[in-house]
Amino acid sequence: MGVAQRPGVLPAQFPDLRLSLVLGERALNVNGDLQTARRWYDAAYRQAEQRGDPIALARAALGLGGVWVHEHRTSAESEMVRARQRRALSLLDPSSSPALRLRVRIAGEEDYRAGGHAGILQILGEARSSGDPAAVAEALSLAHHCLLGPEHGAVRLELARELIGQAAVTERRGDLMMGLLWRTVDLFLTGDPHAERCLEELRGLLHEHAYLAVGYVVNAIEVMLAIRAGRFEEAERLAGECFDRGVAAGDMDATGWYGGQLGAIRWYQGRAAELLPALTNLVSSPTLSPIDNSYLAGLALAAATAGDRRLAAGRLARVRGRDLADLPRSSTWLVSMYCVVETAHLLQDAGTAAQAYALLSPFADLPMIGSLGVVCFGSVQHSLGVAALTLGEPDRAVAHLRAAVQANLALGHWPAAALSRYRLGQALALRDGAYDEAALAEQAAAAQEAKELGMVLPAVAGRAAGDRGPCRFRRHGRRWQVELGGRIARVDHSVGMAHLAALVANPGREILAADLVAGTGSPGGESVSAQPVLDDRARDAYRERLAQLQAEIDELEEMHDLERAAALRLEREWLVAELSAATGIGGRARRFAGSDERARIAVGKAIRRALARIAAVDPVIGEELRAAVQTGLRCCYRPR
Numbered sequence: 001m002g003v004a005q006r007p008g009v010l011p012a013q014f015p016d017l018r019l020s021l022v023l024g025e026r027a028l029n030v031n032g033d034l035q036t037a038r039r040w041y042d043a044a045y046r047q048a049e050q051r052g053d054p055i056a057l058a059r060a061a062l063g064l065g066g067v068w069v070h071e072h073r074t075s076a077e078s079e080m081v082r083a084r085q086r087r088a089l090s091l092l093d094p095s096s097s098p099a100l101r102l103r104v105r106i107a108g109e110e111d112y113r114a115g116g117h118a119g120i121l122q123i124l125g126e127a128r129s130s131g132d133p134a135a136v137a138e139a140l141s142l143a144h145h146c147l148l149g150p151e152h153g154a155v156r157l158e159l160a161r162e163l164i165g166q167a168a169v170t171e172r173r174g175d176l177m178m179g180l181l182w183r184t185v186d187l188f189l190t191g192d193p194h195a196e197r198c199l200e201e202l203r204g205l206l207h208e209h210a211y212l213a214v215g216y217v218v219n220a221i222e223v224m225l226a227i228r229a230g231r232f233e234e235a236e237r238l239a240g241e242c243f244d245r246g247v248a249a250g251d252m253d254a255t256g257w258y259g260g261q262l263g264a265i266r267w268y269q270g271r272a273a274e275l276l277p278a279l280t281n282l283v284s285s286p287t288l289s290p291i292d293n294s295y296l297a298g299l300a301l302a303a304a305t306a307g308d309r310r311l312a313a314g315r316l317a318r319v320r321g322r323d324l325a326d327l328p329r330s331s332t333w334l335v336s337m338y339c340v341v342e343t344a345h346l347l348q349d350a351g352t353a354a355q356a357y358a359l360l361s362p363f364a365d366l367p368m369i370g371s372l373g374v375v376c377f378g379s380v381q382h383s384l385g386v387a388a389l390t391l392g393e394p395d396r397a398v399a400h401l402r403a404a405v406q407a408n409l410a411l412g413h414w415p416a417a418a419l420s421r422y423r424l425g426q427a428l429a430l431r432d433g434a435y436d437e438a439a440l441a442e443q444a445a446a447a448q449e450a451k452e453l454g455m456v457l458p459a460v461a462g463r464a465a466g467d468r469g470p471c472r473f474r475r476h477g478r479r480w481q482v483e484l485g486g487r488i489a490r491v492d493h494s495v496g497m498a499h500l501a502a503l504v505a506n507p508g509r510e511i512l513a514a515d516l517v518a519g520t521g522s523p524g525g526e527s528v529s530a531q532p533v534l535d536d537r538a539r540d541a542y543r544e545r546l547a548q549l550q551a552e553i554d555e556l557e558e559m560h561d562l563e564r565a566a567a568l569r570l571e572r573e574w575l576v577a578e579l580s581a582a583t584g585i586g587g588r589a590r591r592f593a594g595s596d597e598r599a600r601i602a603v604g605k606a607i608r609r610a611l612a613r614i615a616a617v618d619p620v621i622g623e624e625l626r627a628a629v630q631t632g633l634r635c636c637y638r639p640r
Contacts, residue, residue: 017047017051020040021059024041024063025063028066030211033250034071034251035250037066041063044060057087057088058101061081061088061089062085062098064085065109071252097132097135104123104138104142112291116146117147120139120143123139140179148189149329149330150329151363153186161183163178177214178214180198180202180205181202181214181217181218189367191411215245215249216242217372219238219242220242220257220261221374223238227268228413228414228415229412232269232453236262242258243255253287260295260375262275268453268455269454270457271456276306280299292332293319293330293333294339294370296336297315297316299315300312300315300316300343304316325359331371331372335368337356337368341353341383341386345386346458348390350392357388364381366379378420379420381407382400385397385399385401385424389401392430395431401421401424421442421445422442425441425442444488444490447489447617451617456620457620472484472504482618482625484620487621490617491614494613499516499603499606500625500629503635503636504637508637511635512599512633512634517599600633603631604631607635
């Protein structure tokens with residue numbers, strides 16, 4: 001196509017074309033307003049095409065690419081922009097600056113779609129040799145975007161550093177903002193303890209003058225930091241605000257990032273199953289990157305958490321494909337692998353767990369961060385530990401999970417630290433026995449941390465949400481240990497806890513409230529006022545059994561059978577407590593005088609208080625007991 005004007009000079013009789021390009025470049029390079037820039041560049045492209053101006057056409061085609069790779073997500077839009085860029089390139093002198101910049105953009109887009117980086121790195125070298133500042137800056141940023149896999153951390157930092165320096169040559173504000181953003185993201189992705197210093201520098205520049213594309217990413221990082229701090233309500237509010245800013249900036253990731261943020265919050269709240277409908281829709285959204293598998297993996301995890309093993313296994317198989325190793329190493333690869341490992345654990349899929357363990361091992365010291373700092377699921381050590389737990393390798397699991405607790409504390413990720421501690425307790429119990437002191441201590445600490453953060457810890461592997469089995473109560477001195485489906489809650493002794501223990505010990509059998517108050521707990525018996533809590537015969541039988549127990553305990557301890565001795569000691573403690581409760585001053589039998597109605601009221605209040613205490617420690621156990629315990633004149637525990 002022939003043109004009359006000198007290259008790069010727009011004819012004065014077409015001020016609308018010049019204005020469209022100026023406004024597009026200002027929106028993109030000064031304000032980071034992707035949506036407004038696209039509108040002006042689209043107008044400029046159409047005008048340049050009508051006027052037959054190849055230089056203006058190239059500037060408009062370049063501008064349509066935006067600042068990120070793959071900004072146009074639907075097939076129609078993406079192919080239209082690609083065709084425009086190729087047409088503009090075909091009209092240029094191959095040795096010209098606009099031609100080099102277009103080739104940089106095209107190479108970056110093609111590498112990103114293929115999950116590679118060879119093409120963009122090659123043309124980056126060509127741009128450096130050309131001495132074209134704009135081409136170098138654009139190649140540096142696009143290359144960085146194509147190298148967001150976990151293995152490229154050191155290379156990315158060098159690219160970001162070079163881009164910051166190159167911004168002084170181009171004198172484009174957008175180059176400086178992108179260079180500083182990439183450096184900030186890189187520091188977070190590598191778990192650098194000083195990442196927030198760079199974030200603060202970015203905040204300062206944004207305060208001076210907004211740059212919407214970068215400001216949106218900064219907002220997303222702030223959501224991630226709120227989740228790390230366990231401030232879930234604040235994080236959810238910030239996520240909503242972040243979504244609005246993403247839409248205003250014209251960022252196509254706004255919907256996907258909001259879904260990821262909400263997914264992380266719900267996971268730690270124990271509410272991942274609520275996301276099944278939303279995730280089912282989101283995985284089919286054309287706005288998602290073609291190399292992003294994190295939402296499909298998240299859907300598998302949500303299904304597994306909800307107890308839908310068929311859906312979970314199907315979606316996990318889809319993520320895994322022919323070989324899990326073929327999963328593209330994109331910016332969301334680590335998050336995808338986190339979901340894969342947790343899903344495999346819940347499904348007890350040892351094969352997938354083994355593959356994931358091998359793939360993640362080189363990155364043990366990294367945090368599992370998605371995209372540009374959108375979500376964080378703590379240290380890779382956690383997933384290695386969970387994978388080892390799935391494989392039945394408790395020694396290895398303990399080592400990884402201990403490291404995960406420390407790494408998550410260093411990240412300031414309190415929910416991830418609590419979850420790693422909980423899994424560490426499971427690994428210790430698997431290795432050293434369910435009543436190992438270290439295992440119980442870690443599980444108790446995790447339960448306390450979870451309570452303070454408003455978390456609900458996940459179910460034990462292999463059990464569906466509705467298949468926890470019956471509850472068990474064990475008394476240790478002045479404390480009760482409540483067990484359900486591998487979960488443990490420790491609650492101080494109270495009258496209500498004793499009533500619950502009696503009901504749980506007799507599942508499905510009705511016990512009169514009056515009998516619970518009297519301490520007999522005999523199923524279906526008649527209540528009698530002013531009767532002794534234990535008659536003489538019962539007290540004598542208790543004392544005789546106590547003597548037998550002590551002899552058996554002594555014998556078992558001599559044989560070093562500590563597990564059976566501990567079980568008998570629990571029974572002995574219970575009998576001692578029963579005798580103490582049934583004996584008044586001078587060893588006389590304690591009596592209870594009251595009507596059935598008074599017993600019903602007293603037992604109901606005591607049990608409700610006990611349930612509230614249990615729920616405060618572990619909401620899952622509390623909810624299950626509330627649903628399973630019936631109070632009234634006759635009380636009963638009916639496990640679901």
